[in-house]
Amino acid sequence: MVASLMAWAGPARATHIVGGEMELEYQSGDSYRLILNLYFDAFNGSPQALDADLTASIFQKGNNSRMANVVLPLTSNTFVSYTNPVCAVPNLSTRKLVYSRIITLPANTYNSPQGYYVAVERCCRNNSISNIQVPSAAGQAFYLEFPAVVRNGQPFIDSTPRIFPPLADYACRNELFYYDFSGSDVDGDSLVYDLVTPLNGHADANLPKPTAAMPAPYSTISWLPGLGQFNQIPGAPTLRIDRFTGRLTVRPTNLGLFVFGVRCTEYRNREKIGESRRDFQMMVLNCAINQQPSLVVQPSPASPAPYVPGRDTLRFFPGSNRCVQLRFTDPDPNSRLSLSLNPVNFTGLLPNFTTATSGSVRTPGAPDTLTATLCFPDCINTRGRVFLLDVVVGDNGCSLPRRDTVRIAFTAVPPPNALPTITTTAGPVQPLRVRVGDLVEFDVLGTDPDNDAISLEMSGQGFSPASLGASLTQSTVGNQQRGRFSWRVNCSAIDPPLRQFDFTAVTNPCTERKTATVTVPIQVDYSNAAPQLTSTLPAPTAATPIPVVRLPQGGVYTATLAGTDADRDQLLLTAAAENFSLSDAGMQFQATNGAGQARGTFRWEADCRAVNLHRDLTVTFQLVDQTCRSLPQVQRIRFQVISPDTMAVKLYNIITPNGDGLNDEFRLPDLPPNFCDAYFTSLRIFSRWGQQVYQSDNREFRWSGEGAAGLYYYLVTYTDGRKFKGWLQVVP
Template sequence: MKKRFILFILMLFALCDARATHIVGGQLFITQNQDSYYNYNMGLTMYFDALNGNPGAEDQVVTIYVFRKRDNMAIGWLEAPKIERKSVNYANPLCGISTLQTWQITYSTALHLTPTDFDDPQGYYMVWDRCCRNGTITNIQAPGDAGSLFYLEFPPLFKNNANFKNSSPVFPEIKGDYACVNSPFLFNFGGTDADGDSLVYSLITPMQGYSDKSNPSAPGRGSSNYPRLTWINGITVDNMIPGPDPLKVNRSTGMLSVTPGAVGLYVFAVQVDEYRKGVKIGSLTRDFQLKVVDCPKMDPPKLLFKPKGSSTYYNENQIITVKKGDPNCFEVMVTDPTVNQIVAVDGRAVNNSKNYFTVLPAQFTTKVPNDTLKFQICLEECFVTYDNRPIKIELVAQDGSCPFPLYDTLNIYIRRENSGNNPPAVSTSLGSDYVHVSAGAPVTFTVYGKDPDKDNLALSGRGQDFNMTDVGMDFKAVTGTANVEQKFTWVPPCNAKKGDTLAVDFKVEDMRCEGNPMPVARPVYFIVDESPNNPPAVKTSLPIPEITYQIGSASGIVFDVLASDPDTNTIVLTAAGRGFDMKGAGMIFEAKSGVKSVTSPYAWNPECALLEGQPEQTFLIDFVTQDKSCAAATDTTTVKVTIKDNGSAPFPEFPNVITPNGDGKNDCFEFQGLPADNCEDRFKDITIFNRWGKQVYYSELRPNDWCPDKISGGYYYFVVQYTKRSYKGGLTVLK
């Protein structure tokens, strides 16, 4: 790997020269350590033959090599020390066989990987190559000389300009069970993914790699096509464990299934592909071996139940009725043909979240062949059925057969009468259970639950053959003690048709017995009537819907738009220009909504560019209001606005003498009479000079008056400039 990566791995590289026939299987892993400087763990889980393997081949450190997938270029290597060794367990520990003992050995190291150093879009892969496999394997050629290569692909750690977080799948501890000839066998080989990625499983031929007896720990090589094991004649990837039902894997769960046809030790491999949002981002191989033995034939136990007063055994089409005053316990039998066999009995209530019954005793040991043993099923107070609904008790008797226990199941249906708990009651604030509604018109009422025993209650609602939330009904479940209530609200949707009837069951449950509530329901029927609707109206504050406006006028165009609706519907007020964009033209108007009435102001200061060189332009603006009822109605009013240029007025007659002596008469040179601006000609500036040409006054803003109280009398002249014309004149100041 790149230099920065090398700095954070162990550099001691020790090759083990011990020849070994020890490898049972395993897989590589890479997991992310969130919020840690040493942000990844990389390592190997390996299964080691504890009986036939050479103890000297149990490595203390394994060397894992990393390559870039695009071109198989070596990126680096790391050494992972052994951190754990433990024995592989059996599902039934009493079934262990002397020829099958396996160690699970884990090698792992924490290290720092800089994500930007691993940014190749095609990703990377890591391998561990070691010889040799278990020499007693049945389905491959020269098993003691065959190497074992574990392989794992992982995505770039930096992708789309961001760190890409990912960990390889995690697998539970393998159980070291064996299979029996001609008996179905299931083996869970599936895992989970911390990132929520999807895992897809497929069977593959195990990889052999490049290591051999002479070089059992050869340095890893990059490759797109690693060597694989050579099957014996008649074996392919489709029947790695041959038999009536050869080895298969469930693509979604990783569950292995097989009915083997002959004894032996069979190696196999599963490829686990990792997908995120439908895109494959990683892959790894898992190797393992399954031992098949010739097991003695075992027979399962048998459950028997003879109801009280019956001369025949119970069948699952019957319902047992337990009345008030009847005994709470009844007797069930179990028989098993094997002597000294431990038989355990367990049970559950299938349609209750709590059992409310006991099995006494729950475990037996047979003394003679076909020994028949008796046990009691005792019902508790809360084992009660309501509305004639029986409770299904599922009893399971399981023995100690190897490699997996054999079992028998008996389902007993029991209807037991209530003994003392009074039912709750449900009611509403409505005068009737039938409610007439109209599309768009709100419906509101209260639902009540009450219990005479003051037990805990749960109140809920459910539509008959429909989902309440799908049609907009709002009724949240609520709990309480003795009394509960909740508000129901609904605005029938616009697609509710006249004559439709929707039924909602409001249910209150007595929760005295957790997991077995006593329910009481009351239906309310909603009958949809025709939906009446009066149209809304829209108007403006203008006396007439026409405006003529000269550009440059100080006030601009301002008026209000008012919308109203005689019903209580929500209305929306909008505006649109006919053939033009209102906002682009500089018009200001905000769409609004409300109930009953809405007001929104309109404002516009037209600019000359809107004339497009013409003396005048006309704009039509449609103001529209629409109600939001199911029978939607609209109204429109149109305002016509004509804008004009005000034309060029002549310059006024300016005075030629002023007397600024403070008497209030003719003290100032007045400019209020200057022509107003228009689109073609606008005020630019005004300048006043004395008789020697010195500037005594200047303004680029349209002035009010010039009152020269601090200058001497004499002759002055002035220049008024517009963009297209100017005016020059003289002025005598007398003091």
Template structure:
């Protein structure tokens, strides 16, 4: 065995620092279970060589989008189920620094037909950041992430269920590549539905951000940015560069060491129409220092020939000739050589044509000689067929191979076709049978073969199973060269689903068991019909085909269905691309005999609808009867509801944008706004909390109103709001009004400037009263200097420069008989005799003195 130079590899790998991040590739799968249930799987290829890497996540969250408009449908959580090692092609080539495991996440999900029915299909995505920092072919690999995607078709299409599973790919091998050595692997997978699969190289997708787990974003996806001259045609530089065939065979002969990332696009086709795709991301490690491989050399020598076989020649064998020849392999002494045969233009397994499948080259290095004998029966009946004879050794990192391609034209052993003796297969037989009978059609079907080969009859039907519809072939006579059967048919609806299908194109094939089992026979064709009992279809009634309704209105109508046969009938409804209850629709439907009536109710509110996405909704009402034969007799009615969004007028303010205020004087303003639509609910408030001025005397409350809204602003400015030396200052207050006219809510704001000034006071205009009469007659009974009718009798107001401090009243002797620091003081004169008294009124900067006469 050729092993790599491990000492040199250890040095190379320590310098590369490869696989510093734990996820090195992966893909997604969607596998049908039954009905509308699926397994959704995400597969990661996980670096297990670096023990410092964290373990796999316990779960992953994937997002499902709609292809037509990239709308998010929903999310699904997949949980970790298994983790297993990915094997080397040759385990003896393993190196400790390259070990990969396959991590499998899965969840069972339901794809409801009323949601997943859009012809353009859907896609699933999952994102992760970031990639291995040692990747050679992208810019800033530590800052570029990965997006896994899978596209799938609708589950309900053309009026019926559309079943599909995505292709399932074989796990990649945990191999490395070597400089100037051919690397190859089969990336192809299988498709459970028999769909065609095409493979191509693509640039991998980046993640949408550099956070560890970005929220998956809809299309378009970002591609990685390639570096160092690499691109889609040169992802891994080589001679040749990395490439893949349409059938999934990947090859490269790399010219430089490094760690390379690439993506394989897997497209799925049915009836030549693309129905889905997925991508597999993977990394490839390219090393240097591997032993130069010596591939085996394989040749073929035909009996009686001295020269080796020329691969363009066609070998012709008659039916009677022996079909054996010599296969010779030369390789290094001690190499173990494995032999394999593959059909090129046919699908049958042919490896058993070798005398043995593997063996070593002996110590003397002699040629390995193997006898090869091909079958007497040709693999293709009417044309040459091609076989590749492949010799592989056990070199590292991958086996080296040599292939001899041989072309054969083999004469088949003679055989005459069997034939129908009765009835004749020359014309198509037409048969109609009433429902409920069990009969033998045409009594006996008689087949014969002149070679006296054994015979068999079997059904041929393209899109149904005849046995599932009561048909059987029951043997009456079976001898060499002749076989007789009865073609029996049970047409009972109680046993078979003739309600689903009652006409059948059927072939009954007669075939012989000849030596080579070639398709050789005669076919009897029938056109069959089961005549079902009369049945009328149920009829839907009630709603109109089109409704136009304004947003914030309601839609109500009754849906009824009747069946003239009084069969049990069902009534149901579903939305085209949406769930009825999710948009606020109430509809029950049901199952009754003969008649069903069910109310439909829909509140077209902004909370229920996403008007920015669509304003048109299609709703399908379906009724079907359950007659004796369960015949599909359905009536369907489509109702289209267009949601009308009327134009919305902006609300307007009814206030000015400038007002003047004085310190210590209360200012009152009714802030008013109205709406041209009259019916909208308006909300009035400050634009933000920072809109209020820095004043304890400021007050304004949020308010609402229909069509018109107001709220009162009150403000008694403080001196602290003035500038230096009590200079006038301006303050801007921002008000906001908005309506509730969803989905197009309108708003308006206004900036109002308030100019705050010092209060101008004429202290010379103050004339205090000089007498009062406390005699209890209710007139002038107390002495006060506030709230008097004549303004000149009231104390001058305070401003920022001068404020009231106190009043003191003295008698003639100078004794203090009354004192107060309140502007609202009241002197009753209690205990004072009639006469003249003296007062002193003090402000910060102004004083008043005078006399008061107390008259009793």
């Protein structure tokens, strides 16, 4: 339907616009959806007047400056339904056209304290409107106000109210017409309603669809003499709207088509933040007389006297009759009646009908009067107050149902209900005393004297039983609820050591929670003596807190360790190398661990593996009692391989190569020997002017000084970077 109508879209002077209103819906961030709901006369309106889009203009309220023009495409085209479809008339058919688009309202732009307004202007109205002057030339300005999107530096999120539903029905002359024009607000803001004169704006028959709206102020329509804002539709009473409920009422006295305007003002914290306007029209027709149905309430079959509202009060108490009889009828033939309930001053549980609540009267084969039974459940409890309940009968007359209401005042006391009882098999001596590792089990029993359904609950005073691994499984046996408490005590329970478990039996008679609670205290006894570590390792002293074990290369060291624990806790004996691997240093550790006892053997082969690591070899021996609060025993030992560098190095500085067999050659027999990866590299001898005169990579070198007599310098190097320097005097 939308596509076919849009093919005819374009400005026209046809009489087609019924009314409309605008909405602004918050999406997320600075994104909003701007909506125009336009109501179109589907009977009189020309399809050529159906617009494919309309332009909304946004203005700042403080100075009427234009912020943006937004083209709103047509997104929906549906018929507006009658309240009672049977009452439809062919010359009253309305379409709801929805124009919408997502827009952005940046906080750095839309921050004016005075707020903003949106307007869409379009002409023209139906030329058959009966309460304004020259309706075929009258335009419409659809208007919406909204606040700044930021206040005091913080986002101010607001979605404008939604006024609903649109009016599809007609009113009958000299009969009361009522309709719910109330709105909803997703932000929970307060909404207040009043009647306003519809806006005319700047659009006219020559320019029915402006490219953009003009800024405010907007002119209003011109009422016919004798009519105005507070007398928009001739009637007795004239058109009214409830300030807080949005209920629209009128008893029209004239036939015709009447335009009217409703404003919905939005308040937050008693401050106005926006408004929405609905521009609409109502048709008044001559209708067949529809007489009001009638309803009579009879308190009990034994009492033929009817209930008198305002005088009588029904009082329900345990054991009393809690049902009333309803008799309802209608003077009109072929009338179909329906019953409904409306609580006036209470919420929650309602009475229920035990028989049919609708039917026809005064039709062939149908009775003149219908009956129904209304029963008040035992669980209704007015708690000493008088509750008011409207019992309403409505017919199916046109244009709207006629109704009769009987307001029943009643008090009700539910039957008495005893508290449940709860016991446990935890034993008379409490608190229960347990140790870590114990399994605690006992039964919890709940019963109810009234045989109400019962359940068991478990909680902890200051803790969650589930976090400690405690559970309560339950089952129903007869009228008893049985629970099985089970808890394997673990280390998480020792602090604090006293645990108060609360067990509660719960019933919910008449949705009112009733409970009985029993507390079982459980004391967790826990203590721990430190384990004892003995060994053949050297003991620390004040002077050497970390003892040192020194071995020459090729030496072997062994030590034994033993651990005991008076509490018989599981012991764990370990040896951990600090910044190296035991095996990389030629070390081994083997331990036998158990409850209350542990043994270990440490063995070290002092070879080049340890030397080549080039680091401090410290091993930490630790005995740990594996319990809730362990008290580990630690001993640290440093291991070293004795280096040959500790031997004296003799450097010679004179030779006499004269052939006498004494001190004829230069040698260094007392250099450090090769040691693992540190070994002799070379000897170089230099003249006093820096010229190399001799070089050898044999540590057993011999130099006879064959060059010449004088002073020489020599340098000995090793692979680990060590160097030995000296001078040498050659004397002929």
